[in-house]
Amino acid sequence: MTAPLTPRTRADACPGALQTHAAADGALARVRIPGGTLTVAQLRVLSEAARVLGDGALGLTSRGNVQLRGLGPGSESELGDRLAAAGLLPSAPHETARNVLASVLSGRTGGVLDVRPWVAAFDSGLCADLSLAALPGRFLATFDDGRGDVAGLGADVALLALDAGTVALLLAGSDTGLRTTPDSAVPLALAATRAFLDERSAQGGTAWRVADLVEGPARIAAALGGPRHETVPVPTAPLSGPAGAVAQDDGRTALVAVVPLGRLSGEQADLLAGIADTDLQVTPWRSVVVPDLAGGAAAGELSAAGLVLDPSSPWLQVTACAGRPGCAKSLSDVRADATRAVSTGLLPGGGARQHWAGCERRCGRPAGGVLDVVATPAGYRIGPPAS
Numbered sequence: 001m002t003a004p005l006t007p008r009t010r011a012d013a014c015p016g017a018l019q020t021h022a023a024a025d026g027a028l029a030r031v032r033i034p035g036g037t038l039t040v041a042q043l044r045v046l047s048e049a050a051r052v053l054g055d056g057a058l059g060l061t062s063r064g065n066v067q068l069r070g071l072g073p074g075s076e077s078e079l080g081d082r083l084a085a086a087g088l089l090p091s092a093p094h095e096t097a098r099n100v101l102a103s104v105l106s107g108r109t110g111g112v113l114d115v116r117p118w119v120a121a122f123d124s125g126l127c128a129d130l131s132l133a134a135l136p137g138r139f140l141a142t143f144d145d146g147r148g149d150v151a152g153l154g155a156d157v158a159l160l161a162l163d164a165g166t167v168a169l170l171l172a173g174s175d176t177g178l179r180t181t182p183d184s185a186v187p188l189a190l191a192a193t194r195a196f197l198d199e200r201s202a203q204g205g206t207a208w209r210v211a212d213l214v215e216g217p218a219r220i221a222a223a224l225g226g227p228r229h230e231t232v233p234v235p236t237a238p239l240s241g242p243a244g245a246v247a248q249d250d251g252r253t254a255l256v257a258v259v260p261l262g263r264l265s266g267e268q269a270d271l272l273a274g275i276a277d278t279d280l281q282v283t284p285w286r287s288v289v290v291p292d293l294a295g296g297a298a299a300g301e302l303s304a305a306g307l308v309l310d311p312s313s314p315w316l317q318v319t320a321c322a323g324r325p326g327c328a329k330s331l332s333d334v335r336a337d338a339t340r341a342v343s344t345g346l347l348p349g350g351g352a353r354q355h356w357a358g359c360e361r362r363c364g365r366p367a368g369g370v371l372d373v374v375a376t377p378a379g380y381r382i383g384p385p386a387s
């Protein structure tokens, strides 16, 4: 029997929209956006809420969610009312459980099928089952349409389309060998999610992730039953996503705008909402997809507003935690420092994919081959984690 890698002795404290986190610059609210899908009206509601109740900007997270910072005391209830009216809070008890990432541009170009209906069906199934409100805020589901962009993000439960009729179930980032059809994929993902909670209860702990359980993937797969197939290697997730104009299969254009350091100003949000004809998608690479456009004419306007549509821009290589003044633990204003390094062309590591952090906790660090740029009392430490 293998020991759990990280035994948990307490429930996770992931912030939500109603359960906010007290940060140095005020309360922080995290709004779950399953699949990153936002209607134009919802983007406007978020932007207006940030302007009226928070610091005016929206933060995009590595899970395709949206954060509001600098919220004043007692503003949670007004924020909750605004979100609920916009359909962004379909079930208050499930608010932190709705962590779902989906392939970017699915159904528009690339991939072997369209996973967008899976997102809606999984989220409905989740919110319809009160027992699933007990999921930890760190629990993650990913739905990959076969292009391999999100299957490698190490989700607790993941669906990976192998071809138009076959879907693999992954648990804690590895293939279980269990297979299903596209129509049965969401029921299987929901069953695996319930099996996680059952196994957690059987083991008597407060595990946050499948990988925290003793033999979690094996036990959950055994509980689900069914024949096993030869397993496939899981594609490695890319460290950055697409940017700029992308041609869709139907002849239309998607514009993918990267948001430097994930901070979307109110003006930028309004601009994106103004050019969008249909739902937008927030991606795990802190960008926003505006799909189904007649062409890429709006790219210039977005770039002029500070969004990045050039796939070769150094901004695609840089992420940062909140840093000072938002986080009391930070030893530096890492976002200002990173911005200066980009604008002067002096990014460390020759401009390699890098994450700037105000302390060794390195919040928001992407998985994989990322250079750490960590503030210390003696200046920035650049390189792999200290042993």
Ligand code: SF4
Pocket (backbone or CB within 6 Å): 321, 322, 323, 324, 327, 328, 329, 330, 331, 357, 358, 359, 360, 361, 362, 363
């Ligand atoms: S990495 Fe450190 S400084 Fe940055 S947000 Fe996390 S705790 Fe704060």
